[in-house]
Amino acid sequence: MLSVNVFKGAELCEEEEWDFNADLNLKSHWQLSKLCKPLLEKSKKGVILIMSSNHGEATIPGCFPYNVTKTALKGLIQSLAIEWGPNIRTVGIAPGFIETEGNQKWFESFINPDEERRRTIEMHPVKRLGTPDEVGALCAFLATDAASFISGTVYLMDGGRSALMQD
Structure with missing residues (x-):
C-alpha cells in the first residue's frame, strides 16, 4: 500500500501509483473544498488554501506523476x-x-547526504x-482581510530557485 507521493518517470509509473497521486494531491x-463550501459561504469571507508545489510550475525528470497532479491543482484553484x-x-x-521529513529522506538517499x-x-x-x-506565515496572511483581493492564483515560494536558470 502506498503512503507517500510517487516520483517516477512516466514510463515507470504504474496505474496504481498514478491513481494514488491523483487521489492524494488532486x-x-x-x-475537502466541497465539504467546507457551505461553512465558507456563510462567513461571506471564506478562503480555501490549496497546497501545490513548485513542481506544478516547472519540474525535473523522474517526478511523474507527482508533477502532473500538482500542475492540475492550478486548474482546480482557478475553477x-x-x-x-x-x-x-x-x-x-x-x-x-x-525543511521537511520527506526532503530529509530524499537527501539521505544519496551517498553523501550533506554534499547533496x-x-x-x-x-x-x-x-x-x-x-x-x-x-504557515504565508497561509496565515492569505487567509486575512489584507489579502481579500487575492483569488484564483498560485503563489510560488521557492527561495528564488525558479528565477535562476539551471545548467
Missing part, C-alpha cells in the same frame, strides 16, 4: 475561484524545498531551504 483537495466567488476565495501555495544538501542549497539565491513556519 481529488482530496476537491473533496473554484471563478465558480465560488465572491464569497469564497481560492488561493494556491507552491513551496519548493522546505549543500548542492541543493546553492541552487537557491537565498542560499537556504524554506521552513514550515514560512509556509
